Structures are given as structure tokens and as C-alpha cells.
Amino acid sequence: MNTELFKHIYFRLPILVRLFLTILLVMLFFGTVIHFIEPKQFPTIFDGIWWAVVTGATVGYGDYVPLTQLGRIIGIVLILTGGGLLTFYITQFAAATVQHESDLSRGKVAYKGNHHIIIVGWNERSRILMNRILKHDPKKEIVLIDQTVSQMSYRDFPIHFIHGDPTDDYFLQKANIKEAERVVITADDHKSEKQADNQSILTVVAVRGNHDKVPIIVEVMTYNQIDNAKRAGASTILRPNDFMSALLYQEVFKAHSKPFETIIHFLDAQQFHHYEVPEEWVGYPFHEIINPLQKNGRLLLGIQRDGEWIFNPQRELLLVKGDILITSIPWER
Known part of the structure; x- marks a missing residue:
């Protein structure tokens, strides 16, 4: 029974581990045998093992050499067996x-880290997002899940790639979804807007089913899918079509003054930051905390409350515990 159990465990080990254990046993065997055959030439078992390793590796230092005929026969057998095993190993x-490098670039290797950001979908938006995250924090780990690209080299993009369907629990678990810090879901450019939204919402459902607390930021293309995204469990819903349509409208009817050209450049270079409202400011109206921040060169743009973004709120809006302040530059208290 013990032998069968040993065989079961041994043959389930990776081939490299099995080879290493086999070589270890072979060297231990020959080292012990040569010690007992020629105890004067090999005073300890360790001396015998040292000779076995050096001989099996065909290094041949010559510090220990068998002198008897039987010892030399043992040496020949060791060279024929141990040398072959070491070469094969x-x-x-x-x-x-x-193979590991190939599997890594083809998205077949599971991610084992934690506190990482998962990005779903490979496109220009996710590429720019990845670059900005790494510029802000070069040590931040990013995991990309995508099924439209078949290969991605780590040397070109310093992220961990998982090739697969993000709506499938198997691939989410390969991305170690339970240990993720947040998830960003971008719309699939290869599908129609309706199909892309359906895919994104299914991904939200799958992510929420695997991690009920992770923040999920999802890109929704059509207005009638916003409620579905909320029901699915999305924390933040982005509507890029509304924003771009507003810019296009301003460009069409106010092109002579181009008021949005400066804003576009500002948004391209600007980074917004989020901070939970301090305890001492809970209960204060919104307008009373604008001046203290402005004195330190920080522009207060709005707040986030219960998953909703409120920009330029009413002056008398009272701050409550859990509100997130949105500022234009980092705020060091």
C-alpha cells in the first residue's frame, strides 16, 4: 500500500522534479557503494557522493579515484547511467x-500574485491605461485577459497575459481574481456596440460571482445597458460615447472659438485622484472645503457617492462618511 502511494505521488510530480530526485538517489547509491568497497580511498559517504557527482557530470577533478578493479567497474557503470541522467536533466x-516562456507569451500560465489590476480586453484604450498605470507605479502588477490576441511578449508589454474568455470562471481564476485589487472591463472593439455591452455585462456578472467586493470599472457603449451593468454589480460605469458626442457637438457649433481644444489637451495630460473624506470634514457643506484645498493648489472637482459621480455639486451639499473627494492633483494631508 505504501509502495503504491509512493508511486502515485512520484509520478504526479513534474518531470524536472522526478529527474532531480532520481539523480539524487543514483548519486547517493553509487557514493555509498564506493565508500564500502574502498573505505580507505573514500573515508566518508559524503566523499563517495562527491566522487559520484563529479564523475557522473564528466567533470573529473581527480581528487578521488577508485583503485580496485571492482571500484573502477562501479565508475564505468556510473558514467554510463549517471552521466546520461545528468545530461538528460x-x-x-x-x-x-x-516552453515556460512560450506558454507565458501565449497566455497559458496562471498568475500567482495578489493586489494586482485586471484589465479585460486589449485595445488602444487598455494599452494607454496600462502605460499610465505603470508610469504612475512601475511596480504595479497588471493582468490582461483577452481572447482576440493569441500571443503577447512580456518584453514588449510588461504585463501578465491570460488568453481566454473573461466570462469563463476558469480564466478569471487563472488571473487570480480573488486576490485582485480592481477590475477594468473595456468594450470589445471587434463587436457591435450592443454585442460588446452584452459581453461586458456578462463579464461583470462572472467577476462579481468570483469576488463580491472587488471594484469593477466597466465601459458601456449604449445608454439602455447602464441599468443592467448596475444590476450585474459594476462599481463604476463609464459612457465614452456621451463624452465624445458632447465634444463633437461643441466642435461643430463652436469651431471658431475652439473652446474644447484646450480642455481635450488638459484631459489628456491630467490625472484625477480620489480620497475618502476625512472624519473632521463629515457634515461640512461642499463649498467650505473648496478654499482650504485651493490654498494648497488643489482643485476640488466633485465627489463620488454610492458609486455615482457628482461634479460641481450644490454649494450646500453636506459631506457624509464614505464620500470620495475628486481632486485634480494628489492631495497630501
Whole structure:
């Protein structure tokens, strides 16, 4: 029974581990045998193991050499068996390294880290987002889940790539969704807007089913899918079509003054920051905290409350615990 259990465990180990254990046993065996055959030439078992490793690796330092005929026969057998095993191990190790690199670029390797950001969908928006995240925090780990690209080299894009369907629990678990810090879901450019929204909402459902507390930021293209995204569990819903339509409208009817050209450049370079309202400001009206922040060069744009963004709120709006202040530059209290 114990033998069968050992075989079951042994043959379930990775091939490199099995090879290493086999080589270890072979070297231990030959080292022990040569010690007992020639105890004067090999005073300790460790000396015998050292000789076995050096001989099996065909290094041949010559510091320990068998003198008897039987000892030399043992040496011949060791060279024929141990040397072959070591060569095979090195070959397999190199092949496994190359295979791992290939699997990594093809999105087949599971992510084992934590506190990472998961981005769903590879497109221009997610590429720019990735670059800005890494520029802000070069050590931040990013995991990309996408099924439209078949390969992504880590040397070109310093992210962990998972090739697969983001609505499938299997691929979300490969991205270690339970340990993720937040999830960003971008609309699929390869589908119609309605199909892209359906895919995004299904992804929200799958993510929320695997992690009930992770913040989910989702890009929704059509207005009638906003409520569905909320029901699915999205924390923040972005509507890029509304924003771009407003800019196009201003450009069409106010092109002579181009008031939005400066804003576009501002938004392109600006980074907004979010901070939970301090305890001492809870209960204060919105307008009373604008001046203290402006004195330090920080522009208060609005707040986020219960998942909703409120820009330029009413002056008398009272701040409550859990409100998120939105400022234009980092706020160091």
C-alpha cells in the first residue's frame, strides 16, 4: 500500500522534479557503494557522493579515484547511467524554460500574485491605461485577459497575459481574481456596440460571482445597458460615447472659438485622484472645503457617492462618511 502511494505521488510530480530526485538517489547509491568497497580511498559517504557527482557530470577533478578493479567497474557503470541522467536533466531543464516562456507569451500560465489590476480586453484604450498605470507605479502588477490576441511578449508589454474568455470562471481564476485589487472591463472593439455591452455585462456578472467586493470599472457603449451593468454589480460605469458626442457637438457649433481644444489637451495630460473624506470634514457643506484645498493648489472637482459621480455639486451639499473627494492633483494631508 505504501509502495503504491509512493508511486502515485512520484509520478504526479513534474518531470524536472522526478529527474532531480532520481539523480539524487543514483548519486547517493553509487557514493555509498564506493565508500564500502574502498573505505580507505573514500573515508566518508559524503566523499563517495562527491566522487559520484563529479564523475557522473564528466567533470573529473581527480581528487578521488577508485583503485580496485571492482571500484573502477562501479565508475564505468556510473558514467554510463549517471552521466546520461545528468545530461538528460539539463536538456529537459532548458526545454522546460523555453516552453515556460512560450506558454507565458501565449497566455497559458496562471498568475500567482495578489493586489494586482485586471484589465479585460486589449485595445488602444487598455494599452494607454496600462502605460499610465505603470508610469504612475512601475511596480504595479497588471493582468490582461483577452481572447482576440493569441500571443503577447512580456518584453514588449510588461504585463501578465491570460488568453481566454473573461466570462469563463476558469480564466478569471487563472488571473487570480480573488486576490485582485480592481477590475477594468473595456468594450470589445471587434463587436457591435450592443454585442460588446452584452459581453461586458456578462463579464461583470462572472467577476462579481468570483469576488463580491472587488471594484469593477466597466465601459458601456449604449445608454439602455447602464441599468443592467448596475444590476450585474459594476462599481463604476463609464459612457465614452456621451463624452465624445458632447465634444463633437461643441466642435461643430463652436469651431471658431475652439473652446474644447484646450480642455481635450488638459484631459489628456491630467490625472484625477480620489480620497475618502476625512472624519473632521463629515457634515461640512461642499463649498467650505473648496478654499482650504485651493490654498494648497488643489482643485476640488466633485465627489463620488454610492458609486455615482457628482461634479460641481450644490454649494450646500453636506459631506457624509464614505464620500470620495475628486481632486485634480494628489492631495497630501
